[in-house]
Amino acid sequence: MTEHLPPGPRGHRLRGNLPRYEADRLGFLRRCQEEYGDFCSFDGNTVVVSDPATVHEILGKTNAEYLAEGTLFAGGDDLDEAAERAAVWMAARRKGSRGFNRRVATAHAERMIGMLDEQLGRAGSQTVDVQPLMARVSGCMVADYCFSGEGSELVETIEAQVAAAIPIMSAARVLPRWMPAARNRRFAAARRRTMAAIGGIVDRRRARPAPESPRDLLDVLLAARDPELTQHQIEEVLRVTLLASYGVPGTTLAWIVRELSFRPDIQARVQDEATAWDGRETPPELAELPYTEALVKEILRAYTPTWLMGRTVREEVRVGSWTLAPGRQIMFCPYLIHRDPRWWDEPEKIDPGRWLGEKAPHARHAYFPFGAGPRTCLGTHLGMLQLTLVTSWLARRYAIAVETPGTVPASPAALLSPAGLRASFAVREHEDAGFVSAGGR
Template identity: 65%
Template sequence: MVVKARVQPSLPPGPRGHWLRGNAPHYEADRIGFLQRNVRDYGDVFSFNENTTVVNDPALVHEILGRTNTDFLAEDAMFAGAGDPEATAAEAASWMAARRKGWRGFNRTVATAHAGRMMRLLDDLTDGTGGRRVDVLDLMARASGCMVADYCFGADGSGIVATIEANVAAALPIMSSGRLLPRWLPAARNRRFLAARRATAALIDDLIARRRSRPVPEAPRDLLDVLLAAREPELSHEQVRDVLRVTLVASYGVPGAAIAWAVRELVIQQDVRRRVKEEACAWEGRDDPPEITELPYTQAVVKELLRAYTPTWLMGRTARREVQVGSWSLPPGHQIMFSPYLIHRDPRWWPEPDRVDPGRWLGTESPHARHTYLPFGAGPRVCLGTQLGMLQLTLAISRLVRRYRFDVADPANRPASPSALLKPEGLRARFVPREAEDRLR
């Protein structure tokens, strides 16, 4: 007989914090350290404040992710004040219907065409640095923005990258802040964010309208073609726009942060860099980029970097109704936060978690305990760009190592900065094409 845990009406224990500002000052001073200390002091479920519970138990996190769209809502709150949970749930259902169509956009034909264009975009941006020392995160974020715009719109997407950059730049201060403001408050950050979101939506509307005015292609060439070709049922304009907008914004910074971590780690670990290069050079001379299955070691490097330096280091869900999480009953509107970074670095689930070792992914056995690897989330709202992200990261890292010599000043002392994304602080590098260097010898 299964005995259910007793539901407790009060919130789990947690740090009391300042009488007025609560735990915000301690959290803002050291976000990861604050969470780690409280897991140690209070266990895998603790209260951050009266409205937020932090969960660090992998089984509970997996359960919460699996109950998304029913008991929990995934939408990130950008403003203070509870919205209508049922209206949000209805919007989520519409989004999920469009999202399922979007999954079909990742087929071999579209992926192969995108991969070739992606390599040219990466070359153009990296060559454009002229061998000067540049901020790696800025360069790779721009590259990932160009890549996802190409995947969504093909050649039509080049003009939208600057708009997406402005959208992300306007959202970051809100996402990084420990305090949300009401939507109606005419604060500068609210005005910037709402204006940027309107500009993004307007530009996507224009691209959709232009594509609809052209003859339908024989086969889809990009995600927009796939969404417009959807039938039974046909997607509404709003559904198409929402899938494109979320894909563009969500895929702008995450791959860039992951590639920046790769550059840092490949400078530190020269043996790893050598093996990536050897694997990449084996496919030199082919007209089409290799499949990622043909780059097993580089793919293992990507998986390990997404474990050790998870860009989306903090995720959250909102209780749609009164819900039970473990032995605790949480009210509607309650926020549940969890950190893939903490789970990925927990020695209970991973051997030598602080060691960056791609080899852990090359064996026949799983390198981790169940439910303890979630760089893309899990459940019905698992990241739409999982396959696209693995393709872009694997091919981009392989290309950088094969085509460029790069160095980083003092790479080991570039700390992780956990704001909206986990990123290496102050990482600067030079990228010199190997062909240009060889000609100078």
């Protein structure tokens, strides 16, 4: 078949659409959709898709007709080699998914509230930048989930890796890996340190007797049989889990902090529900916090941290009415789909209650904050557990004061974050009774 691309804005003769995109990323993509419809060519190699059914089909055919093996650098990868890497990764991923089980998650939940209290306790009564604080909280939590007590030594290493990746992920123009740019060198050095640190923990754990039952994700990976996972597979599952679970939950928590301060009605309902913590030695189940969980789902809809996703065409495909050749890039913007009035009622309104009815509050396939298909986020359940329990505990234990929450803009860089959000967290006086976290004992 002859390749047939959808129409799109022509842009500047040399720089294409980059100047207008960089000036207002979300606005530019929204205008393209309004003018050209749900299929639009961003440039000569990239097509933007905004139709939920088509996005769902693309995500579902990942690892076959499409690849999720994107690269941070220009020059691309050989598609067959990328497919082979994807097959190796999926084999390890299936083993790793067993680590996201109820027993390990429950043990982790009992520890993570203490981590939250410890980090907020360090901030004291000062007004601090919320985004990096909540990123540190989520980083401590995922390191604990992966490595139990050994994970604390990795938090700063992961922070450095993420900090080195953000300038590359946020840039509209991608540089080749070989180019000796400062950001490329920083990223390569940070990745080497991350892999060395993960490898060191794995080696030490291998040298000890296996526990009777898994305590964390690493125990699960080491216990895998038929076949056993290689050292490389184990390290890759851990690296991807650590990096993916660092930024997204932290960004979501930052938006939740903003919303709790901006909307007293929402905060009051979350606080009322947080009485589920009273008189307990362990955190409540998610079923006991339905409104809080609904708030998390709503924030993930309205302020989707992973606001832009993509796939690479592996073999010639039909996308809508268009034919795309191997190597083409397909992008889709969950933020815009999650706010499209064709698929949602009053999409610009923040309403947790929309999730409490018997029917889904959206058109089919129009909600995918964790992706979909075979490459859906490995830690979806873990993420919802962490976000819901932390949100409930924040509302119950802390008086949150945000500086001008109504003027906080959404900044679409590597993640969609609340730019410049600052707040203080003071422990409420009545918190001497009831559940006390490990960090507060």
